[in-house]
Amino acid sequence: MMKVLSAEEAVAEVVFDGATLMVGGFGLVGKPLTLVRALNASAFKDLTVISNNLGEPGKGLGETLRLGKVRRAIGSYFTTNPDVGAAVLAGKLEVTLIPQGTMAEAMRAAGAGLGGFYTPTAAGTRLAEGKETRVLRGREYVLEEPLHADVALIRAHRADKLGNLVYWKSARNFNPVMATAAKTVVAEVDEIVEVGALDPEIIVTPHLYVDRLVIAKERL
Amino acid sequence: MKELIARRAARLLQPGWVVNLGIGIPTLVAKYVDEGVVFLHSENGVLGVGPPPGPGELDVNLIDAGKRPITVRPGAAYFDSAQSFAMIRGGHVNAAVLGALQVDGQGIIANWAIPGELVLGVGGAMDLLSGVRTVIVVMSHTTREGEPKIVSQLTLPKSSLRPADYLVTELATFRVRDGGLVLDELVEGVSIDELKARTAAPFSTA
Structure with missing residues (x-):
């Protein structure tokens, strides 16, 4: 059976200084806010955070940034948090921008054991500079590397006691693919049900991807 | 002006299409599509x-x-970002x-970066340009300062090697054909001379 921990215990067990973390969510929707709060309360630092955004000013991962815990951020859209630009200009944060679809697919590739993939996205643009390109069937493609993490902090709606997960509406977003791409996966959920209570047809993340469960205390 | 652009862009969408709307003027297009006639796709994982x-x-x-915040229509589906x-x-x-922000005379667009700014x-703009079948660009014809946004040479970084298929502004609708802009429709009350004066790239009229 899956270990059910408090958010503080889970963060203490799986995070370490210098860790690369994937954090689910599109904006604050689908963000594991209880785990992020525990991360913010911890002493961990020098983190690389892979997430579509870095929260909003002072909220969620925005707070993690303000606390000076994030050394590098990898994502597709940081424009909604002005603190990100300020931290980059102050030399406190390194940002790597990736097209959103390339980011999702790089996680999928990591989780699926692939060495990389060729995508037409960003070919011929500044975001492809320095990357290997190849013309296939008359079209230019860019070689993208898989995106791995030490830890994924994800948000789901319901888990069973084995760790099978189902999601809630658009709070699904990056969470299922992040669950495949990290060595250790902590899922924050609203509810944990008995094994067998989830119809196998509706399970989105099978339990083999999940290592720890945490009950959500913070909700949108 | 934005409403006019959105209404004209909506006319290019065909019944049964799956359509992704970007942020800004594109969002307004939803008001002008017949309910249930097109299926709206949102890249954070919603169809419908x-x-x-x-x-x-x-x-x-x-x-x-x-x-x-949105609602979903009957028959909607949720999926993850990779899918x-x-x-x-x-x-x-x-x-x-x-x-x-800019479109050149071949229909290549710039919509993500401004030189000298962080x-x-x-x-998802680059992904959309790389894969969707029809790209409809909607924008004001000129900048707030009155500078043309349709230019012979982009001064902003391009978003893709793939050109747009249609370009809709408050003055006109262009189609991109054989690597050039073709005037499809002039908004009523706009003269061809006015359009040419406010457009910094060549276009053909047939």
């Missing part, structure tokens, strides 16, 4: 986006890519309506 929630309908976990962009790159989305967001 419905109107904004009425009283008592709000679910804070149901948003579109612009992070606004959502696989749909986009894989050519399963019929059309994208996107904003742009670039902190790209989102």
